[in-house]
Amino acid sequence: MGSWWALDSVLKEQAAYLNYYRSIPPVACPRCGTPLTNGPPQAEAVLFCPNDGWQYPRDYDPESMAGM
Ligand SMILES: [Zn+2]
Numbered sequence: 001m002g003s004w005w006a007l008d009s010v011l012k013e014q015a016a017y018l019n020y021y022r023s024i025p026p027v028a029c030p031r032c033g034t035p036l037t038n039g040p041p042q043a044e045a046v047l048f049c050p051n052d053g054w055q056y057p058r059d060y061d062p063e064s065m066a067g068m
Contacts, residue, residue, distance in 0.1 A: 029051065046058070
């Protein structure tokens, strides 16, 4: 019983962790680390990297980029 509770707790923590990073946009490009800026103007509510064109949320993958 104790081990099941521990595993259940870990899974819930991981889900909460992923949901947290899904709910907030990244502040810097996961590829190059350049701070993201708002835009481009024709696509509001999008963040993009002026260095290489990486876009949020289009190119965002929380499964591999969470925590970056
Ligand atoms: Zn970039």
